[in-house]
Amino acid sequence: MTSLARGPVGAEPPGAARPDGTREPDGTGHPALRGLPAVWLRANCPCPGCQDPGSGQRLAAITGLPADVTVARVLASDAAVEVIFGPDGHRAVFAADWLARYGDPVGEAGTGPGPGPPDDDRTEDAKRLWAAADLGGGIPQGWWPRYLADPEHRSACLSAVLTHGVVVLHDVPGEPGAVLAVARSLGYVRETNYGRLFDVRAEPAAANLAFTRLPIAPHTDNPYRDPVPTIQLLHCLHAATGGGDSTFTDGFRAAAVLRERDPAAFTCLTTTPVTFAYADAATVLRATGPMIGLDPRGRIRQIRLNGRSLAPVRLPAAQARAFYAAYRAFAELAADPEALVTTTLAPGDCVIFDNTRVLHGRTAFADGGGTASASGGRRHLQGCYADLDGLASTVAVLARSQAGQEDQDERPWQAGP
């Protein structure tokens, strides 16, 4: 314990009382513990017996801790805090700055946990909500060759998916299958009944509206899946002529506007589970959830909006009327020109978006059936699904590399000094 020897030692007599003599029933109260209770400290003990030094994973099960754990003694320096627990005499040494990250600010015990990263990076609190005007007329963009060559550019492009929900990469090779390379650059392809990748173009007798020339309102893809695919990629091989533009809406913002303007409609959509369904010759999928999903603290976390695959709701008449009115209000906000960004995807453009948040659609297009040409002609996109957590991991690993070290925030269990 050289760190204790180096710092100004603040040894306490047994009992771990506060300087003013008060203490909590669990023996805490020493300022160095920053208001953290004994069970918290013990559950996060970084000693090699409690936490695997190799993997950082916890070895000590919660059920194996003494139910009546207390802090019996505290020895604190600027750098480290040694705790002897009662009743079993177990010993832990914490880095003081690590405790500061989780405990109360010094002198403000009882005011709540200290500052830290957002506790859930999937909710509205961790996002930058946008209307069309906020994006200056276009979605965030990057360039595939630079994305490959420059980790900072790659990080910026992928971070845009976390903050804004969408990015378009230009100059992806206009080759079939290139979308899989883009997906592999950020995570893992999620294979579905549509294959590892799927072609979006007009087909006769299409089993899915995506494969027609019809316009499509802003929507979530595959809401009949659970889990819904979190990342979608769409890569343009041939652009349409006469329409076929892509549209994007921030569904979190649309939901937030609904909450502000019509709280009852918002509550209806957050509390009414609805079923989405899809079937073809080889597939029968159903999934149920609210159109606006909240976390346990009431923050917007997941949008499911798709009129094409919404099954009839099972509600008493009055509730059904309220539901359809709320659904209409939300769909109108999602299609509002103030909310919606329209983008013409050019050959080589690959859009990557958070399918749990950003709603996508397209305008109708006229062409089809003709021969593809380099300048446009028959509209042809290739798409695939991937996972948002894999993308976030890629961003975090890039950040770690750029910082030249492991960020402790990413390994919150690394509590040792």
Added chain:
Amino acid sequence: MTSLARGPVGAEPPGAARPDGTREPDGTGHPALRGLPAVWLRANCPCPGCQDPGSGQRLAAITGLPADVTVARVLASDAAVEVIFGPDGHRAVFAADWLARYGDPVGEAGTGPGPGPPDDDRTEDAKRLWAAADLGGGIPQGWWPRYLADPEHRSACLSAVLTHGVVVLHDVPGEPGAVLAVARSLGYVRETNYGRLFDVRAEPAAANLAFTRLPIAPHTDNPYRDPVPTIQLLHCLHAATGGGDSTFTDGFRAAAVLRERDPAAFTCLTTTPVTFAYADAATVLRATGPMIGLDPRGRIRQIRLNGRSLAPVRLPAAQARAFYAAYRAFAELAADPEALVTTTLAPGDCVIFDNTRVLHGRTAFADGGGTASASGGRRHLQGCYADLDGLASTVAVLARSQAGQEDQDERPWQAGP
């Protein structure tokens, strides 16, 4: 409209009033409409203009329907109900038995929606919760050769994953990679940073406790992922000697028991988002959610229990104490011998389980480092992840094949006569 001509015709004069003269403001009230409001009927109109006959997907966006839609006229037979909507004169023809599926039972208008399949097959309401005694000492089982040859056996095995959350298939070839064939038989492999498949055996300097010989308490796999993998497969290539048994607990039942015995602890775990984290040289994953996830109606829907990767909670001291007490109570219920089934996986056994519900663990084992032998020796499992919705689709397609027809429940939009 030959169906109308065949059945006993119940034509109504314009206005769609009830036989007793009363009607709703939206023009409904005719008994054939079974209490369903005009907006519900219009939103589910099965005409080719509203619903693509090829795909069954809805063409008419909710935003395109008249906001003041009414039922102007009803013509009903035993088989079909024709509706003329106001104000635009749009015409829909519904199958009478299809309306009956969603509307009130005849003569009981206002009592709520009619009978139907469970609205969300992922919640506790659609499951058969079990304690160890309910399973007669073992988890549901099947045999891979019969599973391949007999669709009924395959359906029964996979249905056990939906109802009980777990099944073990015996006699899977004891070859590396065979687990991927099992996964492909029920859906799609979900590739992660652990690869398409992962090997579970004792390793030096393991980055994950799974790859040691230590015991592991009942837990959810990969709670630091969002979405958490819904299906896990584990295939035994070599059994352990001296321990290494697999354990399974119904996490939904453990949560339900907690709700009954300690409602405050249950509420704590359903309303407190906690963060799980994992990092190694190439990966930095974090995900946040409550340990017991509920649907908007308060039904148990998803368990996240894993002490190894739980990050320190950020809560004021009193809440932190309550959280750790609730977490301990839940973990104790999950490890309760009354709840837990212990199974010795033999070479060739492949267990398939719902990772959002069933908690798995293992007892410690002594061997390792030696040469594998057919009778046991060095414990070696191979695992992979897949998706529960794909498994449910496989069961539904098998049911459709066995019935020799499409089940309308699976295509709820097929409302036409």
